[in-house]
Amino acid sequence: MGKTYTYDEVSQHRSADSCWVILYGNVYDVTKFVPEHPGGAKIILQLAGQDATEEYDPIHPPGILEESLAPECKLGPLDASTLPAVEKPKGEEKKEDEDAIMPLDHCLNMDDIEAVATKKMSKKAWAYYFSAADDLRSKALNNTVYSDILLRPRVFVDITKCDTSSTILGNKVNIPLFVSPAAMARLGHPDGEHGIARACSTFGACQIISNNASQTPEQILEGSPPDQVFGWQLYVQRDRKKSEEMLVRINRLTKIKFIVLTLDAPVPGKREHDEREGKNVGSNLPIRSSHQEGSSSTTSPDPKAASGSVASAMFAGTAGDLTWKTTLPWLAKHTKLPIVLKGLQTHEDAYLASLYAPQVQGIILSNHGGRAADTAPPAIHTLIEIRKYCPEVLDKIEVWVDGGIKRGTDVVKALCLGAKAVGMGRNALYGLGAGGIAGVERVYEILKAEIETTMRLLAVEKIEDLGPQHINARAVERDIYDGPAGLEKLSMWIKAKL
Secondary structure (H helix, E strand, O other): OOOOEOHHHHHOOEEOOEEEEEEOOEEEEOOOOHHHOOOOOHHHHOOOOOEOHHHHHHHOOOOHHHHHOOHHHEEEEEOHHHOOOOOOOOOOOOOOOHHHOOOHHHOOOHHHHHHHHHHHOOHHHHHHHHOOEOOOHHHHHHHHHHHHOEEOOOOOOOOOOOEOOEEEOOEEEOOOEEEOOOOOHHHOOOOHHHHHHHHHHHHOOOEEEOOOOOOOHHHHHOOOOOOOOEEEEEOOEOOHHHHHHHHHHHHOOOOEEEEEEEOOOOOOOOEHHHHHHHHOOOOOOOOEOOOOOOOOOOOOOOHHHHOOOHHHHHHOOEOOOOOHHHHHHHHHHHOOOOEEEEEEOOHHHHHHHHOOOOOEEEEEEOOHHHOOOOOOOOHHHHHHHHHHHOOOHHHHOEEEEEOOOOOHHHHHHHHHOOOOEEEEOHHHHHHHHHHHHHHHHHHHHHHHHHHHHHHHHOOOOEHHHOOHHHEEOHHHHOOOOOOOOOHHHHHHHHHHHO
16 A cells, blocks of 8 residues: 545645545545446546545445446545635535424325435435426426326225235235336445335335446345345346356346336436536546547547536436347356336337337336436326237237336336336435435335225235226326327337348
8 A cells, every 4th residue: 555645635636637535534546447337437537536436426326436436546545634724515514403494203195205205315316216308398308197096986895905025027015116227325324225125025026126226236236135026127238248248147146036128218318407516526627638528539429528517427328329220149058037128108019019029028118317418208108108009019029117106006007007016216315315214114104005995995916907998098198109009110110121
């Protein structure tokens, strides 16, 4: 180990020609890594010459530092006594008085949970979780579309029994409400994705682990019961070798039952809340560098990769050349796990996916939480499209929906329309931010109780008995795509190409 460094010595190295940072009490020379950083040069240069641990730690799983930097880049320990006093950014000088924050057991719905989390989390975490593309229209419609679907309660039926258990790809779950692959959980709370997993085990729920989780798959799975159901989200990288190495690792983890190939965000949407907060990172530092914002010297082809936002760093390196013809055969060579395709937004793509069974065993209808293409349709629109144009898809593969869930009634309505399972992302993250493991458990407690109440009022005892006869979706049906089905041409195209 080298000499011990003072903060003043480190602070002299703030340029692309000489860039040092402090991480976990040690000094690193990251000069050679700056132009290679997947998230772009700016995000490092904004933190050059100072302690970057607080920014780095919540969004990087353990081991990434050692994988990315040569051993000689670790220069030596920092003399902690030389660190300057930390000044809180404006607006964060005073934390909310804990007595003024609603206790978890007083939270009665997802809005309450979100309100508590917003008060407790950092601005950066809130901006990343809350943000969506452009004007947030898809994000809003994801939720409000459910209010246009009406329930059809039945009466004079024994409702003393209510069973919310179901299956996901043949794996038993106690509730058909899974955690969508929501990234960077430790931004909101140190319990992170492992905390979400602990809460899911309490309720027998499935968790899809994000490709961009802030903890390793092994850490997330640690201590979970043998029968707990997990999926792994895959963003295929331009450097296919990286994805292949990850699949080798995932294949060894027997608790992971399926792979979720995400297709709805080959590039990040324009998430302005996230971008604005990213611009605040290290904004007071005098960066002396040729790697200025928008410079062509960064490795990412997307100008947003230099924005400093959480999303920009996550999407760097994601492949944009995936196709039906090439990607599924490639995937078949590297895993025998069932494939679930995430992010389908038209009945045509749902139909195409069904032609690839049994390799493809499920699809998730999703617009990426409204975070990719704003004004993309909510999952319910696509589900109704499938019922109208190609209902046979529902018999060939499992169809799940994702996005906008705020109530147990929302879950039940999606199940009535033919969804096999329903996903939530922000609810779990806000629950984590509101109270760690206990916060996520409170989310499940609220939604499970609402699901059971709704089923009883519909006079339905079991999940599999829910059907379109229990709802009136005519108001939503008027708004879905009304053009030609186009499925015959798709079948011909498949035969010709394959």
